[in-house]
Amino acid sequence: MYLIFDTETTGLPRDHSAPLTEFSNWPRMVQIAWQLHDNQGDLIEAESYIIQPDGFTIPYNAEKIHKISTQIAQEHGVPLAEVLHKFREVVKQSTHLVGHNIEFDLKVVGSEFLRAGQDNPLDTNKMLDTMIVSVGHCALPGGRGGGYKYPTLEELYEKLFGSAFMTAHNAIADVAATARCLFELIRINVIDHKVLKIDEEIVTTFRNNHPNVIPPYETAESDRIKSYYSIISSKDDPLKKSNDDVLIEEFTHLHVHSHFSILEATATPADLLDKAAEFEMEALALTDHGSLFGAFEFHSEARQRNIKPIIGCEFYLVQDHTKLKFTKDNPDRRSFQVLLAKNLTGYRNLVKLSSAGWIGGLYDNKPRIDKELILKYKEGLIALTGSIYSDVNDLILNFGETQAEETFIWWKEHFGDDFYVQLNRHGLPEEERTNSVLIHLAKKHNVKLVAANNVYYIEKEDADIHDCLLCIKNGEFQSTPIGWGRGTRFGFPNDEFYFKSKKEMSELFSDLPEALRNTKEIVDKVEVYDLESKPIMPHFDIPNEFADADDYLRHITYRGAAERYEVITDDIRQRIDYELETIKKMGYPGYFLIIEDFLRKARNMGIWVGPGRGSAAGSVVAYCLKITNIDPLKYGLMFERFLNHDRISLPDIDTDFDEDGRELILKWVADKYGHNRVAHIIVFGKMAPKMAIRDVARVKQLPLSEANRLAKLIPAKPGITFPKAYQQVPALNKEKNSTNTLIAQTLAVAEKLEGTIRNTGTHACGIIISKDDLIDHIPVSIAKDTELLVTQFDGVNIEKSGMLKMDFLGLKSLSIVKDTIELVKKYHGVDIDIYSIPHDDEKTYELYSRGDTTAIFQFESEGMKRSLRKLKPSRFEDLIAMNGLFRPGPMDYIPNFISRKHGMEKIEYDIPEMEEVLKETYGITVFQEQVMQLSQRLAGFTGTQADTLRKAMGKKISDLTAELKPLFFEGGIKNGYDEQALQKIWDDWSKFTAYAFNKAHSTCYAYLSYRMAYLKAHYPAEFMAAVLSRNLNDITKITLLIDEVKQMGINVLKPDVNESDLTFVVNKNKDIRFGLGAIKGMGTAVAEAIIQERNDNGPYKSIFDFARRVNLKMVNKRGFEALAMAGAFDSFQDMHRAQLFFKEEAENQLFLEKIMRYAQKFQEQQNSSQISLFGDITETTIEDPKLPQCKPWSKFEQLQYEKAVTGFYITGHPLDEYKLEITHFSNCNISDFKDNMPDFSGRTLKIGGMVTEASHLTSKDNKPFGGFIIEDFSSSLEIKLFREDYLKFKHFLTEGIFLHVTGQIQKRYSNDAFYDFKVINMQLLSEIIEKQTKNIGLIIPIETLTAELINKIFSNATAMRGKCKIYFQIVDGMERLKLNLSNANVSVNPLPFLKFVSKLKEIDYVINK
Secondary structure (H helix, E strand, O other): OEEEEEEEEOOOOOOOOOOOOOOOOOOOEEEEEEEEEOOOOOEEEEEEEEEOOOOOOOOHHHHHHHOOOHHHHHHHOEOHHHHHHHHHHHHHHOOEEEEOOHHHHHHHHHHHHHHOOOOOOOOHHHEEEHHHHOHHHHOEEOOHHHOEEOOOHHHHHHHHHOOOOOOOOOHHHHHHHHHHHHHHHHHOOOOOHHHHOOOHHHHHHHHHHOOOOOOOOOOOOOHHHHOHHHOOOOOOOOOOOOOOOOOOOOOOOOOEOOOOOOOOOOOOHHHHHHHHHHOOOOEEEEOOEOOOOOHHHHHHHHHHOOOEEEEEEEEEEEOOOOOOOOOOOOOOOOEEEEEEEOOHHHHHHHHHHHHHHHHHHEEOOEEEEEHHHHHHOOOOEEEEOOOOOEHHHHHHHHOOHHHHHHHHHHHHHHHHHHEEEEEEOOOOHHHHHHHHHHHHHHHHHOOOEEEEOOEOEOOHHHHHHHHHHHHHHHOOOOOOOEOOOOOOEOOOOOOOOEOOOHHHHHHHOOOOHHHHHHHHHHHHHOOOOOOOOOOOOOOOOOOOOOOOHHHHHHHHHHHHHHHHOOOOOHHHHHHHHHHHHHHHHOOOHHHHHHHHHHHHHHHHOOOOEOOOEOHHHHOHHHHHOOOOOOOHHHHOOOOOOOOOOOOOOOOOOEEEEEHHHHHHHHHHHHHHHOOOOEEEEEEEEEOOHHHHHHHHHHHHOOOHHHHHHHHHOOOOOOOOOHHHHHHHOHHHHHHOOOOOHHHHHHHHHHHHHOOOEEEEEEEEEEEEEOOOOHHHOOOEEOOOOOOOEEEOOOHHHHHHOOOEEEEEEEEHHHHHHHHHHHHHHHHHOOOOOHHHOOOOOHHHHHHHHHOOOOOOOOOOOHHHHHHHHHHOOOOHHHHHHHHHHOOOOHHHHHHHHHHHHOOOOOOOOOOHHHHHHHHHHOOOOOEHHHHHHHHHHHHOOOHHHHHHHHHHHHOOOHHHHHHHHHHHHHHHHHOOOOHHHHHHHHHHHHHHOOOOEOHHHHHHHHHHHHHHHHHHHHOHHHHHHHHHHOOOOOHHHHHHHHHHHHHOOOOEEOOOOOOOOOOOEEOOOOOEEOOHHHOOOOOHHHHHHHHHHHHHHOOOOOHHHHHHHOOOOOOOHHHHHHHHHHOOOOOOOOOOHHHHOOEEOOOOEEHHHHHHHHHHHHHHHHHOOOEOOOOOEOOOOOOOOOOOOOOOOOHHHHHHHHHHHHOOOOOOOOOHHHHHHHHHHOOOOHHHHOOOHHHHEOOEEEEEEEEEEEEEEEOOOOOEEEEEEEEOOOOEEEEEEOHHHHHHHHHHOOOOOEEEEEEEEEEOOOOOOOEEEEEEEEEEHHHHHHHHOOEEEEEEEHHHOOHHHHHHHHHHHHHOEEEEEEEEEEEEOOOOEEEEEEEEEEEEOHHHHHHHHOOOOOOEEEEOO
């Protein structure tokens, strides 16, 4: 007998694996239906009962599914005891308990038996689940691990019968459908006698009796059952009669989200406050999800607008926030809870709650709290019942009103009059239910109502933009329907979640005006408090013999001064005392002591510390404390630029460490001050135009090619915005009105989302150190990539909150200096004290004068190199000045600076007394400090006034400038200077100071740059090896660096198992050897094992010796292949790479695999060697395999394999010998147009590259065509050739050939929505110069024109005679003059002559001009 049954319940269990006796876990049974069939499928009995609730109510969300409300169940239900008795009797008659997902029903019914004090009669051994047995038959994709998923009852029914059944999620209909499915599965042999555990003959008889599809089973429902479907709940409406004319002025929004609810809301705090101001609201709350990321910004912005800020948070609430492990049966269940701070105590408790959620409760990227935490930090907080997903409302909708009331009472008991019922009206049916229950509970327990609108965006029409944002977050397409379950996505149900006006809210709650007015009561409860604070200095232990921090700072400053200066003169003493007094008055001695302390510790730990950076270099105290390594007195740096009495915020001392040492010193700082007191500073990643376009395009399903094209139209400039991009790029502006509506929509939404927070990260160097635990002051979070805490406020707001911010920067340039010095010590035995090198080193200035500054900090750009060649710096001050001049604005003065240095332009001063300050920059005002010094000397300004003037002019603060101008003239005239001269000086400063650079910055940059240049000049190979090692992950940059190394005459050698180290090293021939650790597929541990074996037992003698000696468990097949492809075995004699990859047909294995098997056998025999009768260890002797005879790889193949395992070409680029041809006869790189073809439509393009793939094919109609991939230095492009083009150029379609291709971008013939590169002509690159060079022009700057240079040019021209004409152009850049000269008797062979002139750094050249 088959008992097929199904239940409808009050919901789902919290934990599907919990014991049945855990009654609070298991839902209550609302309905049960069953059918009893004999083994031939005949229906014996059919019953269905609605169960009368006893001690529970039916939640709304359960009612939505099965349509049985509490009222229906009470009126038409049967007592549970009666139902259980009848069901027990039918169970006794059954041999099989059948259902679809029957395990759930067995547990629900079983728990009901146990709850009633009865034994559970349901035997799971009798269970047959149609869901499980039909998985293979339905074969629905999407299951775990790539298998099939379980079918729903609807899916199974449709599979078996080709149609859907009605009234799903009603026990009667579900049982009838399950019964039909059961017997059909038996009929078609999906379920056989073995599954049923019955005699085969019974099943055979059944199938013979049912040759056709099983028909639906007719059920005779009682009148009692038939009637309940049409019954509708008729609860009394608790709402008052509405009054549509009422306007409640006192309303305030209390449930509001900003874009700090990351990817869940669109508005900034400023947007929200501007809207509140527009609606004349006196206050506004911010309740972002789980965090207080935007609280400080919101508070500040609100105070500026005279709007009362109410800081709150919508927390993720769970039962136990410390539980972080969940299963499918027992998932994480969370609700929302809105809490508002009514005073500073409440705010601090919000901080603690949010921080606790992040530190101890983070799961699925949700910071979760529990009620235990809420009770601990409830003081000063107001609690609202919140949205439909809140604690109380979730219980109403999913567990029943009884449980909801119990929780409601809990909140009332603990929050008293600070607990409010929040009513929401977004037009959701769920809200109608929760509101009616909440109003009833509010009246019953004397809790006040407040009206709210859950705000996620500003305007109603922003709903689509918000929906796009949700899709971006969840990786969904917007076209996917909103809903729950497969084939749907999360989304808001309507467009009512916007910032509504008082009028709109008054209309919405016209029946409940008190709910609107009660928001005013909450506003009045909230106190106004400050979040900004003066700097809170961490505690620093002062030795007992000193009175205080000021006393100790003075002591160690003068101790350091005695080391720094041979004699402490009166001027030095006066400067130190002045600085110490200023530091004391401003309360910052502890700041200096803390920095001195950890920098000293870093040096003791062997960590490299930078020379200083920024305006702190202007402090003599910092120099004496070794916070900086630059003497401000020597370079005229001003303390006031760093610190003065008018400065509001803490001074900014940036500290640099080598990249490896930064984490070590951070760990030490955290250990010293306490891990709860040290944190990284958070940064908020915002959507820039390019990212916004790509995100929205994906959501809107705009083709990727179009998305990339639009994104590439955005200029790659810092600070670019959509308005700026539209203004600068007409083609982009045109796309706003594209006939392709998807493009227009994408741009419109992307522009709206620009600036929205997309993610969080940590500041590259910003660190906070606190006096107390951070959560006593600010909220904190955590991040995956650090063990330190992370602030919830960003850098700007964190300082305003009083936290001590310090910069710990891991500086690559410093690591390069460190690595170079270690290499010099290793290979030359020389210890270099890099901070003591002379600043007049001739070789170093020669390097700068040649412009050989690739990899030199701050001097790498091509523009800077050109300027250096003209300047020919000869003193350190020149480098400081160039660093300050080479930036927008001051750059215009570079020609004058160069001319004045070389005496080609007269140096003039408006007032003679200016010379002392401006002499080092040849009379040109380059630095802010010069303006400050001159204002002191000319007008008698104090240091503070001078810095204020610098700030006012530099930041264009007109009011402050107007205030200082009369003081400047008054002081200048008083000192005897001409008013007209003063006016000119003032006007010059007004123009230039906005661009003037900080000299302290420039000096620090030049200081580090000089040290790198010194190392490059004296130890070029070691320096470049260090540079290469520190740039391994930047393929583009390392390719350029290898080119630089080659130009320096240094070879970059492929890896070698006998010479390579982990990273790049220098060998005895001064060549740079590639590191084993940089080979893909190797890994650091494998590389170290190979190096260690070589160091312990000597160089490897052959590939066989290598294989015998290395640990084959570490150096596996993949490692061997990577080493071979990279050329790491090439130094072994009589062997080439192709042999290792040779496969003999008879053996069907690579020779490399054969070597490894040989080595494995060798090692096994060696490990099991037996001791002979005479006590000797028997020696393992296995003959080495013989190397196969095969053709070596071509140069092209060799380079391709090198690139595959290293990411770039090591021993050369295949196109290297054609650089001249590509440079002068191509007008673009492939990367210029590949992803942006429409913008190049119709243009003739010329490219040069190598063919990496080629194919010759035949179409369906038997016509030949072909294609090839051409690769240049930037990218690759696939080109197809058809018809005449193929016949004309097919001989060029050969892999490894080098081509010059001319073509046009044209719309594709078959689809004009796409573009292709249409070939016009093709030539061999090797022939292009000879065939197309008509003349060569040599451009010679007058300052490099020497007899030696001319003789060199003519002697080579004579030796390279040919038919190509050359001419000369002499250029005077200072006077902007050009002189053209030609010699009809001089003609050259263009190719060798161009190779010659391209190596002359003194001149430029042009072709065919």
